[in-house]
Amino acid sequence: MGRTSDARERIIRAAARLFLAGSYQAVGLGELCAAADVRKGSFYHFFASKADLTIAVIDHHAAAFDAQLAAAGAIGDDPVSELMSFAVAIGRVQAGFEGRFGHVVGCPFGNLAAELSTADDTAREHLAGVFESWQRRLAAAARRAAENGSLRPGTDPEALARALLGQMQGAILLAKVCRSPATDIEASVTDLLRAHLTSDRLADAR
């Protein structure tokens, strides 16, 4: 494969960068192929449509986020540390974008969710699947945290997982529109988690 597989990867990386720097709709095929250094004919060799490319871009970002999540490393099998690792990973991804683009440019998934959900149902469903897989992981960790007594009585693990996911998205969006620093994002997610920890567990987590 060599050169061929490299071209596909270059198109995905260029699209990922251009979608973040601007928006999905704003990127034309000509600009994309120039940025990826491929001919227009090559694009249709690899992708049936822009929606098809978008699914590959979503998977590219999801793999990068999974790698950050693994690197953020939950301590042993501590579920609270696993929940915290999502905040750490989000913070690192966003700090990386801030470094590359000069300011917070939004969540790659959230940006596409906002722009595409009303326009392309295939891409929307693919995005929903990614969000749902994080919801399941967060909810599983939250259930274990409830079982080992780390969460305040009355905390619903499913609702906490959804709130954490929502806070990640909302905090990134506010940082993007208000041009506030990426560090605010991790803090707002860990604050939310801490509000649901028992005082004993909170003392440990300080």
Place this chain on the structure above:
Amino acid sequence: MGRTSDARERIIRAAARLFLAGSYQAVGLGELCAAADVRKGSFYHFFASKADLTIAVIDHHAAAFDAQLAAAGAIGDDPVSELMSFAVAIGRVQAGFEGRFGHVVGCPFGNLAAELSTADDTAREHLAGVFESWQRRLAAAARRAAENGSLRPGTDPEALARALLGQMQGAILLAKVCRSPATDIEASVTDLLRAHLTSDRLADAR
């Protein structure tokens, strides 16, 4: 004025609807003028650019939200009830959109924030100003709630205000991409607030 001022209003309402049903970039001038039943020449009589129109659309939604907030009615001068009224107002606005469009189509401000923040700095700054005015109102109510002992010790009113605003945006975005019901949005915002109330105040709020 009569007919003339009516045309400007029709353009704003059509743009508000089309931006929500699709996206900002996807709406062309021809489609907009057809939907508003005005000639293309009329558009430039009222608006210097699409960004100029967008600012009017933002103000249109902000006025509608303020009206919902007033209707959601804080009880007396109770700051917790004032914070709750934001969740109620958001829930009503989103239920209204769900009824009109068949599903949650996103926050009019959040959608534009996600799509435009990287593209148009004038519109981004205008949006940031709207978010900051809500942040100030929420923070003022949160400070009063802290002062009257409604918030759990250690709760930072500014951070709580930002978390509530973030949760509103994130919950709407998740409902949009996952096609979940608008009722989830209000619940996720009130849950967040309740997690920060003292147990005495929480018992009152049930």
